Structures are given as structure tokens and as C-alpha cells.
Amino acid sequence: MNLEKILAISGKPGLYVLRVQTRTGFVAESLLDGKKITVNLKSNVSLLSEISIYTYEGEKPLAEIMQKIADKENKGQAISHKEENAVLLAYFKEILPDYDEERVYPSDVKKILNWYNMLQAKGLVTDETPAAAVAEEVEVIAETPVAEVEAPVKKAKAKKE
The missing domain is CATH 2.30.30 (SH3 type barrels.)
Known part of the structure; x- marks a missing residue:
């Protein structure tokens, strides 16, 4: 993500x-x-991209946590951030079992779930990283025969003349 x-x-x-x-x-x-x-x-x-969540072993980037939510929900909406604190914390425990319960507050979990649902609603929850998308596009261009690339260029030049 x-x-x-x-x-x-x-x-x-x-x-x-x-x-x-x-x-x-x-x-x-x-x-x-x-x-x-x-x-x-x-x-x-x-x-x-700079936000991390405290765990007992260190810090986890927000992108990883959002990806875990996306995987759990099959890229669908997560539970509402307006649920009761106990429900939110139980859900977050499923996503990130080792989060630091003393330093991660219910308000933090609410923000994360609210942000995830906003991004999901806008279609910004994807598996593909930008680097992978660019690499895939470069592969397609590299595999395209030269004749297919040159043909439209020649047609455009002919129209100008």
C-alpha cells in the first residue's frame, strides 16, 4: 500500500x-x-508513510498494518471507527497481536481504522507498490516488438508531411 x-x-x-x-x-x-x-x-x-505503531518488539510502519487490515477484510471496509473501545481493541489485537497496549490508545486505533476506511472508499487500498507497477510497465514496453512501436510514429510523421 x-x-x-x-x-x-x-x-x-x-x-x-x-x-x-x-x-x-x-x-x-x-x-x-x-x-x-x-x-x-x-x-x-x-x-x-512516516507513522509507526508501537509493538513490544519495536515499531511497525502504518503501511504494514493497513495491508494486514486489507488482507483480513479482503480489501473491503474494516469495522467502523465509531464502535466501542473494547470492540476496536479486540479487532486491532487480531490485526496486530503484539501491539503495545500501554502506548497505543483507543483513539489511535480509531484513527487508523477511520483512515483505512477512507482510503478503501477511494480505491487506494492495493497490493501493488509503485515500484512493482513501474517494473511491470517497463516489462510490457520491453516485450513489445519494435515494429509495433515504430508504426504509430511513422503514421504521425506521414500526417505532418
């Missing part, structure tokens, strides 16, 4: 996609309603 350009902005609901960097900050687009906002550099912004 690729979380490279997905942001959580403190004080703003939902998740955002980083669109353009500006001189004074950046422009982000809301996953909830598609509206674009400008965010200055003073705002508290977290990249989802």
Missing part, C-alpha cells in the same frame, strides 16, 4: 493528498470532498 503522498493535517478532518509544493507550504486535496487547500509550513502535518 502506497502512503507516500497521503497526509494527516492537525486540526483538519480526514486525509489529504499532497498535490503541489509552494514557496510558503503546499497545496493538498481532501480525500473527503476533493477541495484543495493551501497549508503553510507552520501547520502540524504527518505523512502516513
Whole structure:
């Protein structure tokens, strides 16, 4: 799951996609309603790819946890983040059995499940990493015979002349 350009902005609901960097900050687009906002550099912004969850053995990246949720739910919606704390923690224990129960709070679990469901609703929950997608595309291009690639180019040149 690729979380490279997905942001959580403190004080703003939902998740955002980083669109353009500006001189004074950046422009982000809301996953909830598609509206674009400008965010200055003073705002508290977290990249989802940089967030980790405490376990007894160390820290696990959020992307791994979201992938585990996707695998458990067959890429469908997870349980609602509005469930009772006991239900949420029991569900999270199934996903990540060794999470540190003293440092991971029910509010953290609610955020993770809410974020997962938002990403899933937008179709951003996938197995494929960007590197794998690019490698696959390069393979297809490499396997394409030269004649198939040159034919459209020759036709375009002929139309110009």
C-alpha cells in the first residue's frame, strides 16, 4: 500500500493528498470532498508513510498494518471507527497481536481504522507498490516488438508531411 503522498493535517478532518509544493507550504486535496487547500509550513502535518505503531518488539510502519487490515477484510471496509473501545481493541489485537497496549490508545486505533476506511472508499487500498507497477510497465514496453512501436510514429510523421 502506497502512503507516500497521503497526509494527516492537525486540526483538519480526514486525509489529504499532497498535490503541489509552494514557496510558503503546499497545496493538498481532501480525500473527503476533493477541495484543495493551501497549508503553510507552520501547520502540524504527518505523512502516513512516516507513522509507526508501537509493538513490544519495536515499531511497525502504518503501511504494514493497513495491508494486514486489507488482507483480513479482503480489501473491503474494516469495522467502523465509531464502535466501542473494547470492540476496536479486540479487532486491532487480531490485526496486530503484539501491539503495545500501554502506548497505543483507543483513539489511535480509531484513527487508523477511520483512515483505512477512507482510503478503501477511494480505491487506494492495493497490493501493488509503485515500484512493482513501474517494473511491470517497463516489462510490457520491453516485450513489445519494435515494429509495433515504430508504426504509430511513422503514421504521425506521414500526417505532418
